[in-house]
Amino acid sequence: MEISLIDAAIKGFMNILHLKVFLAMCVGVSIGTFTAVAPQGLGMPLVYAIMLPVVIKWEPVTGIALLIGASSVSAICAAYLPVLFGIPGGSGSQATVLDGYPMGKRGEAKRALGASFMAGGMGCLIGTFTLAAAIPAAKPLIYLMGSPELFVVVLWGLSMVAVLAGRRPLKGLIAAAFGLLLATVGQQEQSGIMRFVFDQPYLLDGISVSIIALALFGIPAALDLALMRLGVEQQPAPLTGKLFDGVKDTIREWWLVVRCSFIGVWVGIVPGIGSQVVDWFAYGHAAQSCKGGAATFGTGDVRGVIAPESANDAKDGGDLVTTLLLGFPQGVVTALFIVALLAWGYLPGPEMIKKNPEVIYSVVWIQGISGIVGTLIGFGLSTQLAKLAQVRYSVMVPIIFIFVLMGAFSVTRDPADLLAVVGFGILGYLMRRFGYPRPAMILGLVLGSLMERYLYRSMASYGFTWLARPAVMVLLILAGTSFFFAVRGRMKSAARNDDDS
Amino acid sequence: MTAKFTLFFVAVFAGAVWWGWEWPYIAKLMPVYVAAIPGLVLSVIQLIGEASGSEVSRAKRAEGIEMDDTYKAGVDKKTEMRRTLTYFAWFIGGAAGIWLLGIVITLPLLVFLYMLVEGREKLIPSVIMAACTYGMIWGLFEYTLEMRWPPGLLFGY
Numbered sequence: 001m002e003i004s005l006i007d008a009a010i011k012g013f014m015n016i017l018h019l020k021v022f023l024a025m026c027v028g029v030s031i032g033t034f035t036a037v038a039p040q041g042l043g044m045p046l047v048y049a050i051m052l053p054v055v056i057k058w059e060p061v062t063g064i065a066l067l068i069g070a071s072s073v074s075a076i077c078a079a080y081l082p083v084l085f086g087i088p089g090g091s092g093s094q095a096t097v098l099d100g101y102p103m104g105k106r107g108e109a110k111r112a113l114g115a116s117f118m119a120g121g122m123g124c125l126i127g128t129f130t131l132a133a134a135i136p137a138a139k140p141l142i143y144l145m146g147s148p149e150l151f152v153v154v155l156w157g158l159s160m161v162a163v164l165a166g167r168r169p170l171k172g173l174i175a176a177a178f179g180l181l182l183a184t185v186g187q188q189e190q191s192g193i194m195r196f197v198f199d200q201p202y203l204l205d206g207i208s209v210s211i212i213a214l215a216l217f218g219i220p221a222a223l224d225l226a227l228m229r230l231g232v233e234q235q236p237a238p239l240t241g242k243l244f245d246g247v248k249d250t251i252r253e254w255w256l257v258v259r260c261s262f263i264g265v266w267v268g269i270v271p272g273i274g275s276q277v278v279d280w281f282a283y284g285h286a287a288q289s290c291k292g293g294a295a296t297f298g299t300g301d302v303r304g305v306i307a308p309e310s311a312n313d314a315k316d317g318g319d320l321v322t323t324l325l326l327g328f329p330q331g332v333v334t335a336l337f338i339v340a341l342l343a344w345g346y347l348p349g350p351e352m353i354k355k356n357p358e359v360i361y362s363v364v365w366i367q368g369i370s371g372i373v374g375t376l377i378g379f380g381l382s383t384q385l386a387k388l389a390q391v392r393y394s395v396m397v398p399i400i401f402i403f404v405l406m407g408a409f410s411v412t413r414d415p416a417d418l419l420a421v422v423g424f425g426i427l428g429y430l431m432r433r434f435g436y437p438r439p440a441m442i443l444g445l446v447l448g449s450l451m452e453r454y455l456y457r458s459m460a461s462y463g464f465t466w467l468a469r470p471a472v473m474v475l476l477i478l479a480g481t482s483f484f485f486a487v488r489g490r491m492k493s494a495a496r497n498d499d500d501s
Numbered sequence: 502m503t504a505k506f507t508l509f510f511v512a513v514f515a516g517a518v519w520w521g522w523e524w525p526y527i528a529k530l531m532p533v534y535v536a537a538i539p540g541l542v543l544s545v546i547q548l549i550g551e552a553s554g555s556e557v558s559r560a561k562r563a564e565g566i567e568m569d570d571t572y573k574a575g576v577d578k579k580t581e582m583r584r585t586l587t588y589f590a591w592f593i594g595g596a597a598g599i600w601l602l603g604i605v606i607t608l609p610l611l612v613f614l615y616m617l618v619e620g621r622e623k624l625i626p627s628v629i630m631a632a633c634t635y636g637m638i639w640g641l642f643e644y645t646l647e648m649r650w651p652p653g654l655l656f657g658y
Contacts, residue, residue: 170546171547173539173543174507174510177536177537177539177543178513178514180531180536181514181532181537181540183531184531184532184536188527190527191528195524195532196517196520196521196532222588226584226587226588226619227576227581227584227585228576392620392622394615394619394621395616395622395626395630397619397620398611398612398616398634399612401592401608401615402608402611402612402634405596405608406604406608409599409604409650410648415600415654418599418600419596422592422596425592426589429585429589434506434507435503436506444536448536451531451535452531455531455535456527456530459527459530
């Protein structure tokens with residue numbers, strides 16, 4: 001029986017009023033904070049890949065609390081590395097380096113951090129409110145969508161890989177096709193036919209997404225640390241200045257925070273833009289719209305920290321809109337979140353809105369509360385957290401080794417897990433080395449099983465006539481048009497560069 | 502070298518088409534028609550572009566968002582090669598150690614040796630980190646959560 005959205009919102013809140021859920025959220029927030037602060041190696045995709053095999057055995061809301069708790073704060077405290085070392089703390093905080101590091105070098109590191117915590121917390125809340133508002137707004141539209149429409153929506157998301165793959169769209173599509181192919185390894189759910197199993201019992205259930213994600217992201221990330229010898233060959237800026245100055249700056253620039261937060265939400269919702277650009281969009285907007293920005297941005301202007309940090313945090317709310325309401329992820333983290341939801345028996349998208357709206361609202365509540373807790377942790381423990389950012393590679397690399405090897409081996413405890421993690425680790429290194437985007441492969445891998453499910457249902461129910469459904473045709477036109485314009489824009493820019501040279 | 506890596510994808514997609522061709526339609530729809538055939542076509546185009554050199558110049562000219570972080574070693578080529586090989590030797594050694602000795606022995610040992618030998622840390626921090634690792638693997642997983650790790654080939658896996 002369906003329940004009203006207000007009842008679902010209340011029930012979603014009641015679901016999280018359990019000690020173990022609250023504790024899981026706090027552990028998630030702590031993990032997310034550590035991940036954001038620790039030297040580059042531990043990105044959120046890696047953390048999700050490590051936690052996935054563990055949390056899918058938990059009760060759903062407790063597992064959701066851990067995962068969302070971690071990801072919702074990962075951007076709030078992401079300014080430590082940009083401000084102290086002048087290196088990006090992860091995707092979404094690259095633009096922060098431009099003004100954060102000059103502030104750090106001139107003795108205003110704490111002011112920059114205070115601004116980033118406050119802007120991040122406000123951005124997170126704006127993103128969460130948008131997510132909450134999107135559920136009732138999208139519900140009538142979502143009810144019109146069946147398997148054929150959802151297949152086209154997922155296909156649309158995948159086609160955007162070509163746009164996301166920057167200067168090498170073909171490589172992005174090849175990586176996505178490879179992910180789709182890997183998703184079909186094992187026994188087919190619908191027919192029971194073995195595909196690419198080669199008489200290996202290990203491959204019967206397919207290759208674990210956790211192992212692939214751990215290897216693809218963990219191994220190259222730790223290699224970066226080992227190559228750069230962070231903390232040994234690179235020294236941080238001094239942690240001086242006042243946190244509260246940054247808070248005052250952010251409150252004074254509240255309208256900039258609101259504008260950039262909505263840029264973040266928009267980037268999260270629109271298929272195919274991704275976290276790599278959210279900070280640059282916000283930074284570019286701020287540099288153009290702020291008074292005197294053209295002259296001061298890039299030299300240590302606090303608005304150059306506020307803009308990207310608020311957008312980066314708000315983006316998570318937008319990401320969850322498409323993940324929960326349409327069932328397709330915008331990046332690796334939400335792709336792995338979908339894997340967890342599927343393992344708990346939820347099918348993200350219209351089916352989840354119809355059958356489990358209270359779980360969606362639990363996600364909303366956890367997202368908002370975690371954002372507040374993460375901001376408070378940032379303010380309360382700024383000095384201690386700064387020490388974490390200075391952990392040497394010689395400590396971080398073995399920690400990553402532990403989590404990657406233990407995370408992979410815990411999936412089935414089969415020695416073949418070790419072979420798989422080594423193989424995919426080397427593949428991840430080579431993909432990164434030769435410009436094949438790893439997120440495209442993960443998107444293909446996760447969306448592959450959803451695509452096959454929707455395609456099978458569409459073919460079984462309608463044959464090829466599903467292609468003539470009006471909503472399918474509209475979505476195909478939208479997908480085709482957005483793909484065409486994206487590719488045309490790229491060709492124009494290449495032609496323009498040709499003329500320039 | 503990039504072309505050689507693209508050749509890997511060509512081989513994988515070609516192999517998938519060959520293997521899946523005889524499957525019933527419903528089984529080969531996704532792997533063959535949606536993934537492998539388009540993947541094969543795209544990777545062959547990519548390979549031709551790389552072999553002719555046009556892909557490299559096009560990529561240099563083009564603008565756009567990068568989905569993944571781009572590779573920048575930040576050190577000279579010789580150092581990069583040495584550090585990369587050393588890194589993978591440690592990692593593969595760790596995986597082989599788990600297979601032979603079991604995870605409870607290997608991971609603390611890996612942490613201790615990496616910190617001491619590769620990271621040139623002092624003995625005491627290396628021992629403390631190794632002890633913490635052992636505490637987490639044995640104390641938390643084996644003792645508290647009763648999650649038994651396999652003992653390793655040499656101890657009767």
